[in-house]
Amino acid sequence: MAKILYIEDIQDNITLVEKIVTSRGHEFLYAKSAEQGLELAFSSTPDLILLDLGLPDADGQTLSVWLKGDPALANIPIIVLTAWPEEVVQHTVEAYNLNGYLCKPFSMQALLKIINEALGTKAL
């Protein structure tokens, strides 16, 4: 099982993703701001980060640069979960060298599929 960090400011989204992730036995951590997310990533070294682009202090793109810019965190896969228009998200994932995205609203199956792909697992 994996340790998954979700960085997202909206509690309803955190609650939903927590239910999905923990239903498969993963450990779930969350942060509600970019700086809290960065600090939690340093202290917990997750296996996967789920990242919202709209955060209240610095946005998700900027946070991904901070995460990727640290050697201890650079190899952690980052999946974007966002309500931004898909075309913009595609550009963002490519430009910021992220590992994938899901546009909100998304299904439980879609989230588990992308998590599994990012973790390199097949049947969690």
Next chain:
Amino acid sequence: MTTKLIPAERFSMQELTELYNQTRVDYLVPMPMNADRLAEYVHDFDIDLTHSCVARAADGQPLGLSMLGVRREKAWITRLGVLPASRRTGAGSAMMDFMLTGAASLGLRETDLEVIKNNTPAHNLFLRKGFVETREYLVMRRAPHPITEPIQGNVAWLKFDEALDVLQSYPEHITWINAYESMRNTPDFEGLKIELRNGGTGWLVYRNTKYTLRSTLSHLIIHTENGDPNEVGMQLLLNLHNRYLHHDTYAENIHKNDPHLSTFQALGYFTNFSRIEMRRPF
């Protein structure tokens, strides 16, 4: 629905932030804030909370929020938003009337605002209130990546006062957030000037915002004084990004016909979204 309008100065920054975030929860481009960022926003962009407002229903339920910036003879409407469940109730229109009346009472000459392109309900509201489209701007991002192009030019880095001096000389229109008065309010404003061997000259100013753990670049304005804008702009941006190799960059409100636009794009900038600037004279 009866809408009660209350000056925003009667609310704490935390209350205003929570309301603002609720209005943006399903927004075309979600841009939540925390109370510190909203307080900076109010300071940097000269928001007049006396003439900004919170809308409430007759039963006291919050409906929305809007803010008015005030500078000399001009006003600027920003952060206008209505909670998703309260849209199409007249709350947005009522808040617009509150702010336009306030701006008129201050003797202001005109009011500007920017609306995200394709936000049709807001755009239509502004048209109904007498605003007309003036310009279109791009909001662009650049992720940090290695510089491979040759870097040239004699560069002088500008400190706060020097950067302000060159910005004040900018001959083109600048939107409210990038204006001299905005940058004057921020401690992290910098710039550079360049002279190329072929006589090309120009400058670039920007904010270098320091968070607790990292920094980012934003609010870029480029001006070519002499020579080819592509060449001068390219070398200005190359020198900037070579100095700040690991900084994320957010270039906000670049005019869609800016002569340096192709240079931005050549260096990896891509458009996040577009804004339409609108103006209403009194």
